[in-house]
Amino acid sequence: MKVPLHLVEARRQQLAALLQQRSYLPIQEVCSLLQVSEATARRDLRALAREKRIVRTFGGAVSDFNQRFASFRERQTQFRDAKNRIAAGARQLVQPSTTIYLDAGTTVAALAEALRHKPVTPLRVVTHSLPAAETLAGVEGVTVFLTGGHFLNRQSILLGPEAGKALAFYTIDVAFLGAEAADKNGVWNSTEEVVHHQQIALKRARHHALCLDASKFGHTAPAFLKAWSGVETLVTDLPETELLKLASPIPKQVLHT
Amino acid sequence: MKVPLHLVEARRQQLAALLQQRSYLPIQEVCSLLQVSEATARRDLRALAREKRIVRTFGGAVSDFNQRFASFRERQTQFRDAKNRIAAGARQLVQPSTTIYLDAGTTVAALAEALRHKPVTPLRVVTHSLPAAETLAGVEGVTVFLTGGHFLNRQSILLGPEAGKALAFYTIDVAFLGAEAADKNGVWNSTEEVVHHQQIALKRARHHALCLDASKFGHTAPAFLKAWSGVETLVTDLPETELLKLASPIPKQVLHT
DNA sequence: TGTTTTATGATTGACTTCAGTCATAAAAGG
DNA sequence: CCTTTTATGACTGAAGTCAATCATAAAACA
Numbered sequence: 001m002k003v004p005l006h007l008v009e010a011r012r013q014q015l016a017a018l019l020q021q022r023s024y025l026p027i028q029e030v031c032s033l034l035q036v037s038e039a040t041a042r043r044d045l046r047a048l049a050r051e052k053r054i055v056r057t058f059g060g061a062v063s064d065f066n067q068r069f070a071s072f073r074e075r076q077t078q079f080r081d082a083k084n085r086i087a088a089g090a091r092q093l094v095q096p097s098t099t100i101y102l103d104a105g106t107t108v109a110a111l112a113e114a115l116r117h118k119p120v121t122p123l124r125v126v127t128h129s130l131p132a133a134e135t136l137a138g139v140e141g142v143t144v145f146l147t148g149g150h151f152l153n154r155q156s157i158l159l160g161p162e163a164g165k166a167l168a169f170y171t172i173d174v175a176f177l178g179a180e181a182a183d184k185n186g187v188w189n190s191t192e193e194v195v196h197h198q199q200i201a202l203k204r205a206r207h208h209a210l211c212l213d214a215s216k217f218g219h220t221a222p223a224f225l226k227a228w229s230g231v232e233t234l235v236t237d238l239p240e241t242e243l244l245k246l247a248s249p250i251p252k253q254v255l256h257t
Numbered sequence: 258m259k260v261p262l263h264l265v266e267a268r269r270q271q272l273a274a275l276l277q278q279r280s281y282l283p284i285q286e287v288c289s290l291l292q293v294s295e296a297t298a299r300r301d302l303r304a305l306a307r308e309k310r311i312v313r314t315f316g317g318a319v320s321d322f323n324q325r326f327a328s329f330r331e332r333q334t335q336f337r338d339a340k341n342r343i344a345a346g347a348r349q350l351v352q353p354s355t356t357i358y359l360d361a362g363t364t365v366a367a368l369a370e371a372l373r374h375k376p377v378t379p380l381r382v383v384t385h386s387l388p389a390a391e392t393l394a395g396v397e398g399v400t401v402f403l404t405g406g407h408f409l410n411r412q413s414i415l416l417g418p419e420a421g422k423a424l425a426f427y428t429i430d431v432a433f434l435g436a437e438a439a440d441k442n443g444v445w446n447s448t449e450e451v452v453h454h455q456q457i458a459l460k461r462a463r464h465h466a467l468c469l470d471a472s473k474f475g476h477t478a479p480a481f482l483k484a485w486s487g488v489e490t491l492v493t494d495l496p497e498t499e500l501l502k503l504a505s506p507i508p509k510q511v512l513h514t
Numbered sequence: 515t516g517t518t519t520t521a522t523g524a525t526t527g528a529c530t531t532c533a534g535t536c537a538t539a540a541a542a543g544g
Numbered sequence: 545c546c547t548t549t550t551a552t553g554a555c556t557g558a559a560g561t562c563a564a565t566c567a568t569a570a571a572a573c574a
Contacts, residue, residue, distance in 0.1 A: 001539040002551045023312045024319050027531080037553045042532075055280045058316025058560075059531060062281050130387075137408050146415055148405030148423040151394050158403055162426045166405040169419045258569040259521045284561080294523045299562075315530075316561060519572070530561070535554105542549070 011036075012044050016053050019063040026060040082213040082237045083110040089257035090176055090211050090235045094120045098173040101201050104129035104157040104194075105178030107211045112136055126170045128163050128197065130156040145170065159193055164200045175205035181219040182212055184248065186228050188221035195223040202226075209233040210251075217246045268293070269301050273310050276320035283317040339470040339494045340364050344371040346492045346514035347433055347468050351377045355430040358458050361386035361414040361451075362435030364468045369393055383427045385420050385454065387413040402427065416450055421457045432462035438476040439469055441505065443485050445478035452480040459483075466490040467508075474503045 011034055018033060019025055030041040049056040054063055087110035094100055094115065102108050102125060112135040115123070121141025127133050128147045137144050149163025177198055181188040187210060189195045202208055210226075214237050231251040236243065243250055268291055275290060276282055282290075287298040306313040311320055344367035351357055351372065359365050359382060369392040372380070378398025384390050385404040394401050406420030434455055438445040444467060446452045459465055467483075471494050488508040493500065500507055 001553090002541050002549085004541065005551090008551070024314045026315065038531090039553055040551075043551085057281045057314045057319070058283065060314060062314070062319050133408050144408040145417075145419065146403070146405055146408050148403055148415075148420075148426070151390050151401040151403050158405075160402075162402065162423065163405075165426065166419065166423060169405070169422065258523090259519080259571045261571065262521090265521070295561090296523060297521075300521085515574100517572100517574080519570105521570085522568085524566090526563105526565085528562085530559105532559075533557100535556085537554090538552085540549105540551085542547100544545100544547080 012048055015044055016048055016063075019048075019054050019061060022063070024057070024060055024062055030060070082215070083107050084114070085237055085257040086211050086213055086235050087111040087114040089255045090209060091115060091118065091120070092255070093174060093176075093209055093233065093235075094123065095173070096120050097122055099124040099126060099170060101125075101167075101170075101172040101175035101205055102127040102129060102132045103175070103177040103198060103201065104132070107178045107213055108132065108176050109135070111176055111211065115139070115142070124170075126167070126172060128158040130158075159197055164197055167200050167204050170204065172201070172205040173207065175201050175208040176211060177201070177208060177225075178211050179216065179221075179225055181221040182217050182247065183220050184246065185220075185224075187212070187225045187231070188219075189223050189225050190221055192223045195225050198225060207232055209235055211235045212238075214238040214242075217242070269305055272301055273305055273320070276305075276311050276318060279320070281314070281317055281319055287317070339472070340367040341371070342494050342514040343468050343470055343492050344368040346512040347466060348372060348375065348377070349512070350431060350433075350466055350490065350492075351380065352430070353377050354379055356381040356383060356427060358382075358424075358427075358429040358432035358462055359384040359386060359389045360432070360434040360455060360458065361389070364435045364470055365389065365433050366392070368433055368468065372396070372399070381427075383424070383429060385415040385423075387415075416454055421454055424457050424461050427461065429458070429462040430464065432458050432465040433468060434458070434465060434482075435468050436473065436478075436482055438478040439474050439504065440477050441503065442477075442481075444469070444482045444488065445476075446480050446482050447478055449480045452482050455482060464489060466492055468492045469495075471495040471499075474499070 015030065015034060027038060027041050031038055034041065045056055045061050048054045054061045083106060086107055090111045091114045100123065102112055109131055112132040116135050116139055119139050119141055123141065124143045124145065125136050126145045126147065128149065133144050133146050136142050147158055147163045147166035149158035149166065150160035152159055179187045180190050189198065210231055212234065217238055228247045228251065229249055233253040234251040235255040235257065237257050240256055243254065272287065272291060284295060284298050288295055291298065302313055302318050305311045311318045340363060343364055347368045348371045357380065359369055366388055369389040373392050373396050376396050376399055380399045381402065382393050382399060383402045383404065385406060390401050390403050393399050404415055404420045404423035406415035406423065407417035409416055436444045437447045446455065467488055467490065469491065474495055485504045485508065486506055490510040491508040492512040492514065494514050497513055500511065
């Protein structure tokens with residue numbers, strides 16, 4: 001028999017929530033958990049799948065776990081080749097038996113991936129980015145330290161005064177930073193808070209390298225990070241001729257990839 | 258025909274990696290991607306599932322995106338009802354506009370779940386457990402702070418001197434702790450390092466509550482946490498008559514759930 | 515080199531899942 | 545209050561999935 005609409009919606013909501021906890025929910029379990037027939041369970045699953053809230057599988061469903069890092073994953077696929085090339089270049093700057101710092105952001109995340117596939121060991125990694133930490137956790141010879149702080153759900157990073165203070169516990173050999181934008185004047189990022197944290201990391205680091213793909217050049221962003229004169233190393237896929245037009249003075253060390 | 262062992266392992270590795278990118282991989286796709294027969298695809302899937310590196314589904318497989326919580330999830334299903342009841346009891350001790358500390362461990366994780374479904378707001382949560390942080394991240398009115406520290410992959414917790422020091426940034430109203438074992442003398446946990454961190458948390462907390470399901474009683478573990486005389490509040494599913502036999506003196510406040 | 519082990523693909527029958535159809539009863543809507 | 549809409553569960557044939565068995569050819573091992 002027909003059932004009130006709000007109940008249907010509530011049930012599907014519940015199903016979606018349930019699915020976020022279980023990696024896989026067979027249709028039979030859906031039936032028993034929701035106390036509905038198989039047919040209705042299927043219909044609910046189909047409805048949620050149509051809204052892209054879950055991923056349907058044969059015999060059940062899976063929560064779309066990419067949803068969690070949704071915006072992150074999306075950005076990660078943009079300019080993927082460029083980012084991977086930059087990551088490969090940046091990886092050459094990583095020496096065994098050192099401590100590196102990994103900033104948040106997709107370009108630096110690509111470096112974490114590169115290090116996971118071709119580890120430089122032994123290595124100590126300090127980061128405030130959960131994706132980076134999780135990428136490198138469990139890699140033989142790599143020790144991961146997460147800075148503490150306020151957990152920002154959307155970006156999966158840790159920020160705030162505690163995060164900055166936590167950096168004081170570590171001495172960093174090379175800090176790898178990303179940024180949102182770059183123009184003639186220098187490098188920019190999305191928020192003051194992020195920039196503030198980056199600047200603390202820079203202070204604690206003996207060396208630093210900026211990883212910027214070509215798409216970042218020619219724009220600005222709300223918060224100013226650093227003038228070109230203060231940039232030690234730049235890793236980018238932008239050709240040198242272009243870089244000379246878009247930045248000055250160009251950094252001491254530039255890796256074109 | 259038989260194929261070199263290292264090729265088999267490499268292929269399974271590739272399959273596991275593939276699975277981490279796709280939320281769901283039907284068996285047919287596995288066949289075409291790996292260029293193997295359905296039978297072999299099934300065998301590979303079964304092998305990876307046995308190693309708990311993936312989650313098998315009917316008709317395919319899913320990457321175990323909770324892999325990092327693998328052992329965690331397993332333990333979580335044990336005595337689930339008891340833990341949920343304890344969590345519901347512990348939740349009553351949570352007041353709005355306070356700061357609570359959540360220990361690692363499955364019983365306390367159940368409290369995090371309970372708080373996610375029935376939030377007490379506004380609330381500040383300090384924790385060194387990634388599962389707890391991710392459970393509560395994004396809940397309206399709940400601010401999550403993660404302590405920094407050494408990222409222990411297997412347990413998904415942050416430990417070490419940095420984690421202890423990070424606790425100094427916070428004032429905690431109630432600390433919710435779990436433990437591995439409890440006997441006449443008091444409460445025990447698995448390692449000295451964990452106990453050390455718990456004791457720092459206890460020092461920083463104005464009040465504390467110990468969450469212990471009945472299965473924990475009557476055993477010991479390698480590291481001693483606290484004598485019964487020092488326990489302020491105990492939340493347990495063990496009946497009072499049993500508790501009197503297994504602990505003395507019994508804590509001032511005991512919640513039987 | 516000769517023997518043993520085993521990874522593979524094909525086949526099979528039992529079992530499961532699926533989309534579609536239909537009757538029904540209750541909600542929605544006028 | 546009456547009509548229309550629709551959420552549900554039962555049923556169905558078709559299609560998909562599975563574990564087990566077996567022959568084979570190549571790797572592993574001595």
